Amino acid sequence: MNNTRQIKTLIGAMCAAAVASTVYAATGSHTLHPYLNLAVLALAAATSRMKVKLPGVNGNMSVNLPFLLTAVVNLSAAEAVAITCVSTAVQCWPKKNAKFNPQQITFNVSMMVFASCLTSLVFHAQGLRSLPWSSATLGLVLATVTLFLGQTTPVASIVAVSEGKSVAPIWWNLVQLSFPYYVISAGLTSMVQTVSSHLGWELALAVFPVMYGIHKSFQMYFGKMVEAVQQPVLVRAAGAGA
Numbered sequence: 001m002n003n004t005r006q007i008k009t010l011i012g013a014m015c016a017a018a019v020a021s022t023v024y025a026a027t028g029s030h031t032l033h034p035y036l037n038l039a040v041l042a043l044a045a046a047t048s049r050m051k052v053k054l055p056g057v058n059g060n061m062s063v064n065l066p067f068l069l070t071a072v073v074n075l076s077a078a079e080a081v082a083i084t085c086v087s088t089a090v091q092c093w094p095k096k097n098a099k100f101n102p103q104q105i106t107f108n109v110s111m112m113v114f115a116s117c118l119t120s121l122v123f124h125a126q127g128l129r130s131l132p133w134s135s136a137t138l139g140l141v142l143a144t145v146t147l148f149l150g151q152t153t154p155v156a157s158i159v160a161v162s163e164g165k166s167v168a169p170i171w172w173n174l175v176q177l178s179f180p181y182y183v184i185s186a187g188l189t190s191m192v193q194t195v196s197s198h199l200g201w202e203l204a205l206a207v208f209p210v211m212y213g214i215h216k217s218f219q220m221y222f223g224k225m226v227e228a229v230q231q232p233v234l235v236r237a238a239g240a241g242a
Contacts, residue, residue, distance in 0.1 A: 003161065003162070003164065006161045007103070007158070007161055007162060010107075010154075010157060010158055010161055011103060011106060011107045011110070011158075014107055014110040014111050014114065014154060015106065015110045017110065017114040018109070018110035018111075018113040018114045021081065021113055021114045021116075021117035021118065022081060022113060022117070024077070024117060024121075025076075025077040025078040025080070025081040025117050025120070026078055028077055028078075032076065032079065033074070033075055033076075033079065036074060036075065037071075037075060037079050037082075037083070040067050040070055040071050040074075040075070040083055041082075041083045041086060041087070043064075043067045044064045044067035044068060044071065044083050044084075044086075044087035045064075045086060045087045045090045047062060047063050047064040047067060047087075048062045048064040048087040048088065048090045048091035049062070049090060049091065050062055050063045050064075051091065061177075061178060061181065062091050063181075063214055064087050064091070065147075065181065065182065065185040066185045066188040066189050066192070066207060067083075067087070068080075068083065068084055068087070068116060068147070069119075069140070069143065069144065069147065069185060069186065069189040070189055070192055071083045071084070071116075072116065072119050072120045072123055072143055072147075073123060073139075073140065073143070073189060073193065074193075074196075076120075077117055077120040077121070077124070080116050080117070080119075080120050081113055081116050081117050081120075083116075084112045084113055084115075084116035085109055085112070085113050088108055088109045088112040088113075089105065089109055091108075092104065092105045092108050092109070093105070107154075107158060111150070111151065111154045111155070112151070114150060115146070115147055115150025115151050115154075116147070116150075118146055118150050119143045119146045119147040119150065120143075122139075122142050122143055122146045123139050123140070123142065123143040123146075136193065137190065140186055140189060140190060140193075141186065144182055144183075144185070144186040144189075147182075148178075148179070148182045152171060152174045152175060152178065153171065155174060156170040156171035156174055181214075184214065188207055188210065191207070192207055
């Protein structure tokens with residue numbers, strides 16, 4: 001099986017998982033929260049365009065994660081999946097004059113739909129809630145871990161297949177780059193839950209300016225990392241051309 005067939009097989013498997021997840025979300029949850037749904041959707045879509053280029057990986061990261069977790073925690077599985085689908089499509093949509101890549105968008109949307117639905121399933125699991133030591137904090141931690149694995153594992157797999165490399169080192173590189181962001185996002189989601197329980201969800205969603213600040217911080221930090229990686233390459237290229 002050549003590289004192209006492997007990529008198509010992986011994308012097909014991800015699409016099948018997304019379809020199964022969507023069917024589950026549509027049949028397993030019926031409660032709707034129209035105002036909160038629209039608010040989270042708007043913020044998730046807006047922050048999905050706040051992207052940073054990850055050094056050493058052919059991909060980027062947006063700062064919409066706290067809103068995706070907020071959707072999982074507060075909304076039905078169907079609503080969480082819909083928000084994830086739209087915000088991921090917005091994130092992947094190419095900028096002006098950039099080339100449209102349907103395979104990439106299909107894979108990313110499918111991956112995020114599956115990860116979101118799996119995360120909702122874990123957070124709302126009745127077995128977890130029946131445990132005597134269970135708590136909302138534990139549920140949020142498990143949901144964050146599920147979303148983390150549901151995102152990083154498929155991304156590492158598709159990058160490894162595309163570049164003909166091993167999955168493990170690529171996944172570990174993703175872990176080192178993105179793990180702090182998942183911890184921050186879980187903390188912000190917990191803060192949103194606390195504020196919304198006392199002052200209402202409208203005020204809690206004012207976390208948007210915080211995500212803008214985090215985006216600017218990540219841009220500066222990862223930008224310096226990219227420059228540090230590129231500088232030795234440019235020096236070697238200049239030496240070779242001398």
